[in-house]
Amino acid sequence: MSLHRDSPARWFLAILLAELLAFLPLAAAAQARKPPAPPQPREVFEPLAAQLQRPYLDLFEDAPKLEFNAAQIAQMRKYLDEAREFCVREFRSRLSNYQKQRQQLQADLKRRTASLEDPERRDMHCKIQNLRILESQAQMLAEHAIPVAYENKKAKLELIEKWPQELKQIQQEIASGAYHQRRFGDVKDIGIRELVPGQERDIKDGQEAVRQMKMTGLLPPELDNPEIKKYVNNLAQKVAKHSDLRVPLNLTLLNSKEINAFALPGGFLFIQRGLLEAVEDEAQLAGVIAHEIAHVTGRHGYKLMKRATIASIIYQAAQVAAVILTGGAATLGTYYALQYGFYGLGLVLSLDLLGVSREFELEADQLGVQYTWNAGYDPSGFIRFFDRMATREGYVNGASWFRTHPPFYARMVQTKREMMFLPPKTGLIRDSEEFRRMKQELAKVTAQAEEEEKNKPSLLTPVQGCPAPEKIEYKPGEPIEKICPLPSY
Numbered sequence: 001m002s003l004h005r006d007s008p009a010r011w012f013l014a015i016l017l018a019e020l021l022a023f024l025p026l027a028a029a030a031q032a033r034k035p036p037a038p039p040q041p042r043e044v045f046e047p048l049a050a051q052l053q054r055p056y057l058d059l060f061e062d063a064p065k066l067e068f069n070a071a072q073i074a075q076m077r078k079y080l081d082e083a084r085e086f087c088v089r090e091f092r093s094r095l096s097n098y099q100k101q102r103q104q105l106q107a108d109l110k111r112r113t114a115s116l117e118d119p120e121r122r123d124m125h126c127k128i129q130n131l132r133i134l135e136s137q138a139q140m141l142a143e144h145a146i147p148v149a150y151e152n153k154k155a156k157l158e159l160i161e162k163w164p165q166e167l168k169q170i171q172q173e174i175a176s177g178a179y180h181q182r183r184f185g186d187v188k189d190i191g192i193r194e195l196v197p198g199q200e201r202d203i204k205d206g207q208e209a210v211r212q213m214k215m216t217g218l219l220p221p222e223l224d225n226p227e228i229k230k231y232v233n234n235l236a237q238k239v240a241k242h243s244d245l246r247v248p249l250n251l252t253l254l255n256s257k258e259i260n261a262f263a264l265p266g267g268f269l270f271i272q273r274g275l276l277e278a279v280e281d282e283a284q285l286a287g288v289i290a291h292e293i294a295h296v297t298g299r300h301g302y303k304l305m306k307r308a309t310i311a312s313i314i315y316q317a318a319q320v321a322a323v324i325l326t327g328g329a330a331t332l333g334t335y336y337a338l339q340y341g342f343y344g345l346g347l348v349l350s351l352d353l354l355g356v357s358r359e360f361e362l363e364a365d366q367l368g369v370q371y372t373w374n375a376g377y378d379p380s381g382f383i384r385f386f387d388r389m390a391t392r393e394g395y396v397n398g399a400s401w402f403r404t405h406p407p408f409y410a411r412m413v414q415t416k417r418e419m420m421f422l423p424p425k426t427g428l429i430r431d432s433e434e435f436r437r438m439k440q441e442l443a444k445v446t447a448q449a450e451e452e453e454k455n456k457p458s459l460l461t462p463v464q465g466c467p468a469p470e471k472i473e474y475k476p477g478e479p480i481e482k483i484c485p486l487p488s489y
């Protein structure tokens with residue numbers, strides 16, 4: 001936008017117009033608010049909609065047997081787009097209602113401040129605090145949970161549409177031996193092959209990032225349980241030993257409820273408590289670790305970070321975190337902070353630093369599967385964990401996971417394809433006794449951390465002793481339609 005277009009008169013007009021429009025019962029606006037109706041007869045729509053609720057791994061098995069035609073798929077795709085738009089708009093409008101109510105209350109408070117009796121003042125404080133919490137929840141749903149839920153649905157639709165053809169091609173490549181020529185196809189030389197030269201040059205960047213993160217207070221406290229640390233470290237080192245890593249793997253466990261893990265350039269792996277809680281077996285954890293190690297071996301952070309310095313990246317993250325923790329604006333992070341007493345590291349860290357882009361996610365998925373397999377673990381663990389995040393854990397809890405691990409069809413296919421190309425191996429591990437023992441130990445750590453979090457004062461909820469804040473009803477694992485009902489048959 002050019003400068004003169006920003007002139008006050010123009011703004012005034014624009015605002016006036018917007019206000020006028022808001023009060024006009026425009027047919028078009030009413031139309032846009034109407035939830036989309038399923039475009040197909042029930043017998044056609046519902047079976048396809050039901051497929052979209054199923055896990056990725058099941059769909060890989062069954063997609064070739066499903067019989068949906070191109071028109072049905074196209075109509076469903078259009079419907080999903082409309083449904084998402086409708087649902088996002090619903091929650092944006094709730095967000096703006098909460099904002100208006102809060103602003104009204106704050107204006108009243110200011111106007112009457114001298115004459116207010118204590119109980120009434122306190123009541124107003126509690127109401128304002130409650131509205132802020134509702135705002136952050138509505139925003140979280142509108143900006144994150146709903147879009148991600150629909151992205152997962154669309155990825156599954158694409159899988160149903162494209163996988164049967166893709167599968168045939170994979171089978172041909174296997175039959176002809178052409179798959180050996182794929183990128184990184186030299187899996188029998190893992191550890192010896194030269195993937196991307198210069199990993200060791202990233203160590204100083206990684207160290208610098210860790211130092212800056214500690215200095216700016218970005219890092220949550222460490223999880224200092226020796227048994228858990230020993231278990232996770234053994235597993236991570238085992239995967240590292242069977243990867244292309246040429247630098248020492250340096251593991252830190254963070255005592256935070258966030259479900260995420262990330263690796264900084266040069267081999268600095270961070271795993272959060274929430275991730276250890278969310279994984280269901282050892283192969284899932286190995287899969288996530290392997291994926292993160294692959295970002296280091298592929299030097300993804302180095303490739304994406306070229307234009308920025310570590311200091312500026314971390315400084316920016318610390319600024320975002322500070323705004324979030326003081327409730328400067330209702331953001332995704334504020335929701336996390338209210339929920340967990342912590343803003344979610346995966347939400348504030350630069351994706352460049354973590355080496356996250358669509359291209360590099362695909363690369364890390366492929367290499368991650370290879371490392372998992374090479375270390376003797378069932379490589380389906382990574383997809384199963386994705387399914388867990390998408391289907392059962394819920395999009396809200398997984399906000400930071402999906403920010404640093406965006407879901408899309410090509411990823412799932414990349415992972416599945418690589419699993420099919422790998423030489424067969426028997427005795428792949430899915431679970432272990434040690435994993436179960438780690439989980440038992442973890443349960444104690446979690447209980448203690450939750451107890452401590454309960455009593456922690458927070459800048460976000462400065463008024464103590466208010467009634468419990470309202471929650472927008474959304475249970476993890478429920479289909480997203482539950483929060484904004486769409487017309488059904």
Ligand SMILES: [Zn+2]
Pocket residue numbers: 291295356360361364404405
């Ligand atoms: Zn990644």
